Amino acid sequence: MAAETDTLVRFIEVQKSYDGETLVVKNLNLDVARGEFLTMLGPSGSGKTTCLMMLAGFEPATHGEITLDGVPINNVPPHKRDIGMVFQNYALFPHMTVAENLAFPLQVRKIKKPEIESRVNRALDMVQLGGFGGRRPAQLSGGQQQRVAVARALVFDPALVLMDEPLGALDKQLREQMQYEIKHIHENLGVTVVYVTHDQSEALTMSNRVAVFNDGVIQQLASPDDLYERPENAFVAQFIGENNTLNGTVREIDGDICTVELDDGAMVEALKVNVNAVGDRSQMSLRPERVEVDPPEGKYPNVFEGKVEELIYLGDHIRTRASVCGHDDFIVKVPNAAGHVHLKEGEAVEFGWMMEDCRALNA
């Protein structure tokens, strides 16, 4: 039974259709553990926001069941769900001061005045806005409004907080700072967070687990490092991080290792992920930072000659575009470390990588 109580939210075979014809969410099964920071990541139209709206109660599920703490909530109206939410546009009440905004959920719950005051102050301190209680939302900067929205979603101590792309409107620097702040608030309070974003670096930074959505289906549900290093299919490999794609046909399978013949005839040894049989088409995924330029002889099973096409200086690394094995968009990240190789455009060099870093996925 321990496993039962550790699950806070459960989607059971949930489907959603707005027009009765096309399914926006197709047969979703997902468990969110208590205290977890789970991110729903995907391109727009992938169904992630719809899932969040169903959980908040703003959209009914067409089919299936959603449970919160073991209780089905399909027929519970949003105002009785006791779930906190941070909206994309913050949705702060413009006619109330910051303190009144925070007091609103507490007044609704008929909490006594002195306690409301102390909880509002504590929540404001938590987001480093102590002393801002008397201001109106319009008098705050975007980042401050965002903090108020986070504080308001947490002030009534909900077990679950939903966040719908809350950092989308902030500039890059502020966004990164807020990512850490939200992550720390989550760690300190132990609250369960379901977070929706289309920004993969945000998902990787903040989450315990990430559910990658595409086309109404969870493509992979894994921890950030698994997702990045062990993508299970071509969509996840493409969507998370930068990625070199090599297309070919499987010629030989030996346990976990398969040999793939590229379209230009080169043979590559790769890790067999989800290709099944010899003769299958495969799309291999290789991270640009896992490729070594001019490797020592015999270090890698995969070594190919290529020509440097373009060099872009990016400070900590040099982004190198080369033509390798018939692909002229082969990207290699050469670290700007002491004594690194100095390449020149047009130069012919060797590129090598390990079998494990080249993942053969179904095409």
Add this chain to the structure above:
Amino acid sequence: MALLHHATMGQRVWYYIFRLICTAIFLFLILPILVILPLSFNASDFFTFTQEMLALDPAGYSLKHYQDFFTNSDWQHALANSARIAPMATLMATTFGTLAAIGLSQSYMPARSAVMAILISPMIVPLIISAAGMYFFYSRIGMQGTYWGVVLAHAALGTPFVIITVTATLVGFDKSLVRAAANLGADPVRTFFKVQMPLILPGVISGALFAFITSFDEVVVVLFVGSASQKTLPWQMFTGLREQISPTILAVATVLVAISIALLTTLELLRRRSERLRGMSPG
């Protein structure tokens, strides 16, 4: 729109013609009202400027028409009736109009434009048609010639104004605020009074103002639907014009203009205040 240094000859000519046209339109609208104001202080019993008045002789002016308005029982009766009918009609029009506008703004509302057209129709249908229709309908159900009959008729005339102004305000209303309120635990009724209502208040106030003026100025419908005991100010003015052309009418008109200006000013200040509370303008 200042004249630019690089304006061509044509632009310069148009610049002055434009100002001339604007002034002409303004005078056309305001002069008939402005003429009435001094005439209401006329010492004679006619609608004309006397020699004394034109010479600015104090003997040519008097407050006797005002005195007549405030002492004559016919006028006082009419004033009392208007003061009883207009606020009640305004209250009903504002309540129903606001609720209708909110309902019509919901995305799941079926036949939205048809319902809207029906609710707006009192504004479009010639008043005399509405009045005749109401007369026959109210006679059948025994409401012709009653206080509530006139109030209901005026509420029906005022509702479209409220619907239009509130609908316009709702366009700028962020619907995620309603979701946020629900998410924070507020039931729909509380959400309406604490979140939605304060934010659409400027539209509600403007609509209420129009509804009030509609009822306060209305003469056609009340002639049909009302009876002698619901004789309102416009009705009394209409009768006065037909039967005895007394400058008291001008005094009443001046008083009404003053009331309208006071009302508009108050409401505009209220509207600005609530607009500031919405955080829409700096304050």
